[in-house]
Amino acid sequence: MAAQLEQMYQCLEQRQTQLKEEVAMRTAALEHERQNLATIIENVGDGILSLDSCGYIELANEAAALFLEQPKNELMGSRIEECCPKWSQLYHHTHTNQRFELKMAHRTLLVNVTPESVMGESHSCLVLVRDVSEERQLVDHRRELDRQMFQMEKMATMGELAMGLAHEIGNPLAGINICWQDSASIPKLWADPYQLKQVLLNVMINAILMMQNGGNITIGICIAGNCQSLIPENECYVRFCIRDSGPGIAPNILPRIFNPFFTTRENGSGLGLAVVKKIIDQHNANIQVDSQLGQGTRFEFTWPVASKWQLTHPNEITKPNLPLCQKRCLIVND
Incomplete structure:
Protein backbone atom coordinates (compact mmCIF):
# COMPACT_ATOMS: atom_id res chain seq x y z
CA MET A 1 0.00 0.00 0.00
CA ALA A 2 2.77 2.41 0.94
CA ALA A 3 4.60 1.58 -2.29
CA GLN A 4 1.49 2.37 -4.32
CA LEU A 5 1.03 5.71 -2.56
CA GLU A 6 4.69 6.57 -3.16
CA GLN A 7 4.32 5.75 -6.86
CA MET A 8 1.17 7.89 -7.15
CA TYR A 9 2.95 10.75 -5.37
CA GLN A 10 5.86 10.59 -7.82
CA CYS A 11 3.47 10.56 -10.77
CA LEU A 12 1.71 13.62 -9.40
CA GLU A 13 5.04 15.40 -8.94
CA GLN A 14 6.05 14.55 -12.51
CA ARG A 15 2.71 15.76 -13.84
CA GLN A 16 3.00 18.93 -11.78
CA THR A 17 6.48 19.54 -13.17
CA GLN A 18 5.22 18.97 -16.72
CA LEU A 19 2.32 21.41 -16.18
CA LYS A 20 4.68 24.05 -14.78
CA GLU A 21 6.92 23.66 -17.80
CA GLU A 22 3.95 23.90 -20.17
CA VAL A 23 2.61 26.97 -18.36
CA ALA A 24 6.05 28.57 -18.46
CA MET A 25 6.41 27.83 -22.18
CA ARG A 26 2.94 29.15 -22.98
CA THR A 27 3.49 32.19 -20.81
CA ALA A 28 6.76 32.89 -22.60
CA ALA A 29 5.02 32.45 -25.97
CA LEU A 30 2.20 34.78 -24.95
CA GLU A 31 4.72 37.33 -23.70
CA HIS A 32 6.59 37.06 -26.98
CA GLU A 33 3.36 37.60 -28.91
CA ARG A 34 2.45 40.49 -26.63
CA GLN A 35 5.80 42.13 -27.24
CA ASN A 36 5.47 41.60 -30.99
CA LEU A 37 1.96 43.08 -30.92
CA ALA A 38 3.13 45.99 -28.81
CA THR A 39 5.99 46.61 -31.25
CA ILE A 40 3.60 46.52 -34.21
CA VAL A 132 -5.16 62.04 -44.87
CA SER A 133 -3.90 65.61 -45.06
CA GLU A 134 -1.82 65.03 -48.19
CA GLU A 135 -4.64 63.11 -49.86
CA ARG A 136 -7.08 65.95 -49.21
CA GLN A 137 -4.54 68.48 -50.47
CA LEU A 138 -4.15 66.46 -53.66
CA VAL A 139 -7.93 66.33 -54.05
CA ASP A 140 -8.16 70.09 -53.51
CA HIS A 141 -5.33 70.63 -55.98
CA ARG A 142 -7.06 68.42 -58.56
CA ARG A 143 -10.32 70.28 -57.98
CA GLU A 144 -8.57 73.60 -58.54
CA LEU A 145 -6.97 72.28 -61.74
CA ASP A 146 -10.38 71.09 -62.90
CA ARG A 147 -11.82 74.51 -62.14
CA GLN A 148 -9.09 76.23 -64.13
CA MET A 149 -9.54 73.81 -67.03
CA PHE A 150 -13.28 74.43 -66.88
CA GLN A 151 -12.68 78.18 -67.02
CA MET A 152 -10.37 77.77 -70.03
CA GLU A 153 -12.90 75.55 -71.82
CA LYS A 154 -15.65 78.01 -70.99
CA MET A 155 -13.73 80.95 -72.41
CA ALA A 156 -12.99 78.90 -75.53
CA THR A 157 -16.69 78.20 -75.92
CA MET A 158 -17.52 81.87 -75.54
CA GLY A 159 -15.09 82.56 -78.36
CA GLU A 160 -16.68 79.83 -80.47
CA LEU A 161 -20.12 81.29 -79.89
CA ALA A 162 -18.93 84.79 -80.76
CA MET A 163 -17.24 83.59 -83.94
CA GLY A 164 -20.29 81.53 -84.81
CA LEU A 165 -22.53 84.55 -84.34
CA ALA A 166 -20.29 86.74 -86.48
CA HIS A 167 -20.20 84.10 -89.22
CA GLU A 168 -23.94 83.50 -89.19
CA ILE A 169 -25.00 87.14 -89.33
CA GLY A 170 -22.10 88.36 -91.47
CA ASN A 171 -20.81 91.12 -89.18
CA PRO A 172 -18.29 91.38 -86.32
CA LEU A 173 -20.95 92.07 -83.64
CA ALA A 174 -20.29 95.81 -83.72
CA GLY A 175 -22.35 97.65 -81.12
CA ILE A 176 -23.49 94.45 -79.40
CA ASN A 177 -22.50 93.87 -75.77
CA ILE A 178 -22.77 90.29 -74.47
CA CYS A 179 -22.79 89.81 -70.68
CA TRP A 180 -22.40 86.39 -69.03
CA GLN A 181 -23.82 85.85 -65.55
CA ASP A 182 -23.67 82.79 -63.29
CA SER A 183 -25.12 81.37 -60.10
CA ALA A 184 -23.39 78.29 -58.67
CA SER A 185 -21.33 75.43 -60.08
CA ILE A 186 -23.32 73.92 -62.92
CA PRO A 187 -23.68 70.10 -62.92
CA LYS A 188 -23.51 67.93 -66.01
CA LEU A 189 -26.56 68.06 -68.24
CA TRP A 190 -28.35 65.28 -70.06
CA ALA A 191 -27.88 66.76 -73.52
CA ASP A 192 -26.31 66.58 -76.93
CA PRO A 193 -23.53 69.19 -76.52
CA TYR A 194 -23.69 70.32 -80.14
CA GLN A 195 -27.45 70.72 -80.10
CA LEU A 196 -27.28 72.65 -76.83
CA LYS A 197 -24.75 75.02 -78.39
CA GLN A 198 -27.05 75.33 -81.42
CA VAL A 199 -29.92 76.41 -79.17
CA LEU A 200 -27.79 79.14 -77.58
CA LEU A 201 -26.44 80.22 -80.95
CA ASN A 202 -29.85 80.45 -82.63
CA VAL A 203 -31.46 82.43 -79.82
CA MET A 204 -28.52 84.85 -79.69
CA ILE A 205 -28.55 85.26 -83.49
CA ASN A 206 -32.24 86.08 -83.35
CA ALA A 207 -31.60 88.68 -80.64
CA ILE A 208 -28.72 90.30 -82.54
CA LEU A 209 -30.67 90.51 -85.79
CA MET A 210 -33.47 92.27 -83.94
CA MET A 211 -31.06 94.94 -82.63
CA GLN A 212 -30.02 96.70 -85.82
CA ASN A 213 -28.68 99.70 -83.89
CA GLY A 214 -26.78 97.67 -81.29
CA GLY A 215 -27.74 96.81 -77.74
CA ASN A 216 -27.11 94.43 -74.87
CA ILE A 217 -27.52 90.67 -74.51
CA THR A 218 -27.39 89.12 -71.05
CA ILE A 219 -27.02 85.37 -70.62
CA GLY A 220 -27.73 83.97 -67.14
CA ILE A 221 -27.49 80.41 -65.85
CA CYS A 222 -28.60 79.00 -62.52
CA ILE A 223 -29.58 75.70 -60.89
CA ALA A 224 -33.27 75.21 -60.13
CA GLY A 225 -35.49 72.51 -58.67
CA ASN A 226 -34.62 69.93 -56.03
CA CYS A 227 -30.96 69.04 -56.61
CA GLN A 228 -30.08 67.50 -53.24
CA SER A 229 -29.56 64.14 -54.93
CA LEU A 230 -29.55 63.73 -58.67
CA ILE A 231 -32.33 61.21 -59.19
CA PRO A 232 -35.12 61.56 -61.73
CA GLU A 233 -37.85 62.07 -59.11
CA ASN A 234 -36.19 65.20 -57.81
CA GLU A 235 -36.63 67.19 -61.04
CA CYS A 236 -33.27 68.94 -60.89
CA TYR A 237 -32.59 71.19 -63.86
CA VAL A 238 -30.55 74.16 -65.08
CA ARG A 239 -32.26 77.38 -66.14
CA PHE A 240 -30.84 79.41 -69.04
CA CYS A 241 -32.00 83.00 -69.55
CA ILE A 242 -31.11 85.07 -72.63
CA ARG A 243 -32.35 88.65 -72.45
CA ASP A 244 -31.88 91.38 -75.06
CA SER A 245 -32.57 95.10 -75.15
CA GLY A 246 -34.12 95.00 -78.61
CA PRO A 247 -37.46 96.36 -79.83
CA GLY A 248 -39.48 93.43 -78.49
CA ILE A 249 -42.01 91.19 -80.23
CA ALA A 250 -45.60 92.19 -80.90
CA PRO A 251 -48.24 90.20 -78.95
CA ASN A 252 -49.90 88.94 -82.13
CA ILE A 253 -46.57 87.61 -83.45
CA LEU A 254 -45.24 86.04 -80.23
CA PRO A 255 -47.31 82.80 -80.40
CA ARG A 256 -46.00 82.09 -83.93
CA ILE A 257 -42.25 82.56 -83.51
CA PHE A 258 -41.54 78.82 -83.22
CA ASN A 259 -43.54 77.88 -86.29
CA PRO A 260 -41.38 76.58 -89.14
CA PHE A 261 -40.81 79.10 -91.96
CA PHE A 262 -42.45 81.94 -90.02
CA THR A 263 -40.32 85.09 -90.13
CA THR A 264 -40.72 88.86 -89.93
CA ARG A 265 -37.42 89.58 -91.71
CA GLU A 266 -37.28 90.09 -95.45
CA ASN A 267 -34.46 87.59 -95.95
CA GLY A 268 -35.21 85.34 -93.00
CA SER A 269 -35.68 81.57 -93.32
CA GLY A 270 -38.02 81.12 -90.38
CA LEU A 271 -36.08 78.03 -89.23
CA GLY A 272 -33.80 79.32 -86.45
CA LEU A 273 -36.32 79.32 -83.59
CA ALA A 274 -38.16 76.31 -85.03
CA VAL A 275 -34.93 74.32 -84.67
CA VAL A 276 -34.59 75.62 -81.11
CA LYS A 277 -38.08 74.37 -80.23
CA LYS A 278 -37.44 70.96 -81.79
CA ILE A 279 -34.18 70.46 -79.85
CA ILE A 280 -35.82 71.61 -76.63
CA ASP A 281 -38.65 69.10 -77.08
CA GLN A 282 -36.25 66.25 -77.93
CA HIS A 283 -34.45 66.77 -74.62
CA ASN A 284 -37.61 66.99 -72.51
CA ALA A 285 -36.65 70.57 -71.74
CA ASN A 286 -38.95 73.58 -71.65
CA ILE A 287 -38.79 77.07 -73.18
CA GLN A 288 -40.72 80.24 -72.43
CA VAL A 289 -40.61 83.65 -74.07
CA ASP A 290 -41.54 86.98 -72.50
CA SER A 291 -41.46 90.12 -74.63
CA GLN A 292 -42.84 93.64 -74.55
CA LEU A 293 -42.61 96.18 -77.31
CA GLY A 294 -39.86 98.67 -76.61
CA GLN A 295 -38.53 96.71 -73.63
CA GLY A 296 -36.74 93.75 -75.20
CA THR A 297 -37.26 89.99 -75.16
CA ARG A 298 -36.36 87.27 -72.67
CA PHE A 299 -35.96 83.61 -73.69
CA GLU A 300 -35.87 81.24 -70.72
CA PHE A 301 -35.43 77.49 -71.02
CA THR A 302 -34.89 74.80 -68.41
CA TRP A 303 -32.69 71.79 -69.14
CA PRO A 304 -32.68 68.51 -67.16
CA VAL A 305 -29.58 67.60 -65.16
CA ALA A 306 -28.10 64.13 -65.65
CA SER A 307 -29.17 61.77 -62.87
CA LYS A 308 -26.71 59.63 -60.89
CA TRP A 309 -27.86 56.57 -62.82
CA GLN A 310 -27.29 58.32 -66.14
CA LEU A 311 -23.83 59.44 -65.03
CA THR A 312 -22.82 55.89 -64.03
CA HIS A 313 -24.59 54.02 -66.88
CA PRO A 314 -24.04 56.19 -69.98
CA ASN A 315 -23.84 53.14 -72.26
CA GLU A 316 -27.17 51.68 -71.13
CA ILE A 317 -29.33 54.63 -72.20
CA THR A 318 -31.72 53.75 -75.03
CA LYS A 319 -32.53 57.31 -76.13
CA PRO A 320 -30.21 57.80 -79.15
CA ASN A 321 -30.44 61.60 -79.31
CA LEU A 322 -29.75 62.32 -75.64
CA PRO A 323 -26.08 61.55 -74.85
CA LEU A 324 -24.48 62.79 -71.66
CA CYS A 325 -23.15 66.29 -72.12
CA GLN A 326 -19.47 65.63 -71.34
CA LYS A 327 -18.33 68.98 -72.77
CA ARG A 328 -18.86 71.10 -69.70
CA CYS A 329 -17.44 74.06 -71.61
CA LEU A 330 -20.91 74.47 -73.06
CA ILE A 331 -22.16 75.65 -69.69
CA VAL A 332 -21.38 79.32 -70.10
CA ASN A 333 -21.37 80.61 -66.54
CA ASP A 334 -18.56 82.79 -65.25
Missing part, protein backbone atom coordinates in the same frame (compact mmCIF):
# COMPACT_ATOMS: atom_id res chain seq x y z
CA ILE A 41 1.11 48.86 -32.50
CA GLU A 42 3.86 51.25 -31.52
CA ASN A 43 5.46 51.39 -34.96
CA VAL A 44 2.47 51.19 -37.26
CA GLY A 45 1.83 54.30 -39.35
CA ASP A 46 -1.79 54.66 -38.26
CA GLY A 47 -2.76 55.99 -34.88
CA ILE A 48 -4.33 53.46 -32.49
CA LEU A 49 -6.35 54.32 -29.40
CA SER A 50 -8.30 52.17 -26.97
CA LEU A 51 -11.08 53.93 -25.06
CA ASP A 52 -13.07 52.61 -22.13
CA SER A 53 -16.83 53.02 -21.84
CA CYS A 54 -16.41 56.47 -20.31
CA GLY A 55 -14.12 57.76 -23.04
CA TYR A 56 -10.84 57.52 -21.13
CA ILE A 57 -7.77 56.57 -23.18
CA GLU A 58 -6.38 53.23 -22.03
CA LEU A 59 -3.90 52.74 -24.87
CA ALA A 60 -2.27 55.05 -27.39
CA ASN A 61 0.64 54.57 -29.76
CA GLU A 62 3.18 57.13 -30.94
CA ALA A 63 1.34 57.80 -34.20
CA ALA A 64 -1.85 58.67 -32.30
CA ALA A 65 0.10 61.04 -30.06
CA LEU A 66 1.64 62.67 -33.14
CA PHE A 67 -1.68 63.05 -34.96
CA LEU A 68 -3.50 64.37 -31.89
CA GLU A 69 -0.58 66.72 -31.18
CA GLN A 70 -0.26 65.57 -27.56
CA PRO A 71 2.61 63.86 -25.68
CA LYS A 72 1.89 60.15 -25.30
CA ASN A 73 2.25 60.18 -21.51
CA GLU A 74 -0.38 62.92 -21.32
CA LEU A 75 -2.80 61.00 -23.52
CA MET A 76 -2.84 57.92 -21.30
CA GLY A 77 -5.65 58.19 -18.76
CA SER A 78 -7.10 61.39 -20.18
CA ARG A 79 -10.51 61.77 -21.78
CA ILE A 80 -10.64 61.80 -25.56
CA GLU A 81 -12.54 65.13 -25.49
CA GLU A 82 -9.53 66.81 -23.87
CA CYS A 83 -7.43 66.39 -27.02
CA CYS A 84 -10.36 66.30 -29.47
CA PRO A 85 -12.96 68.90 -28.42
CA LYS A 86 -15.18 68.01 -31.41
CA TRP A 87 -15.26 64.30 -30.50
CA SER A 88 -18.71 64.39 -28.89
CA GLN A 89 -20.13 66.13 -31.98
CA LEU A 90 -18.71 63.56 -34.39
CA TYR A 91 -18.94 60.28 -32.47
CA HIS A 92 -22.28 58.82 -31.44
CA HIS A 93 -22.38 55.93 -28.97
CA THR A 94 -23.84 53.09 -31.01
CA HIS A 95 -23.09 49.41 -31.56
CA THR A 96 -22.03 49.96 -35.16
CA ASN A 97 -18.74 51.06 -36.69
CA GLN A 98 -18.42 54.76 -37.40
CA ARG A 99 -16.18 56.70 -39.76
CA PHE A 100 -15.66 60.45 -39.93
CA GLU A 101 -13.06 63.12 -40.60
CA LEU A 102 -11.51 65.12 -37.79
CA LYS A 103 -10.00 68.52 -38.52
CA MET A 104 -7.02 69.32 -36.32
CA ALA A 105 -4.95 72.49 -36.30
CA HIS A 106 -2.48 71.22 -38.90
CA ARG A 107 -3.94 67.91 -40.05
CA THR A 108 -7.00 66.22 -41.48
CA LEU A 109 -7.58 62.84 -39.82
CA LEU A 110 -9.75 59.96 -40.98
CA VAL A 111 -11.14 58.23 -37.87
CA ASN A 112 -12.60 54.71 -37.70
CA VAL A 113 -14.29 53.69 -34.44
CA THR A 114 -15.08 50.04 -33.70
CA PRO A 115 -17.18 49.53 -30.54
CA GLU A 116 -16.80 46.46 -28.34
CA SER A 117 -19.88 45.21 -26.52
CA VAL A 118 -20.22 42.90 -23.51
CA MET A 119 -23.66 41.35 -22.96
CA GLY A 120 -25.13 43.85 -25.39
CA GLU A 121 -23.80 46.87 -23.49
CA SER A 122 -21.14 49.26 -24.70
CA HIS A 123 -17.87 48.42 -22.99
CA SER A 124 -15.03 50.07 -24.91
CA CYS A 125 -14.00 50.98 -28.44
CA LEU A 126 -10.95 50.76 -30.65
CA VAL A 127 -10.07 53.90 -32.60
CA LEU A 128 -7.91 53.89 -35.74
CA VAL A 129 -6.64 57.26 -36.93
CA ARG A 130 -5.07 57.93 -40.33
CA ASP A 131 -3.52 61.18 -41.51
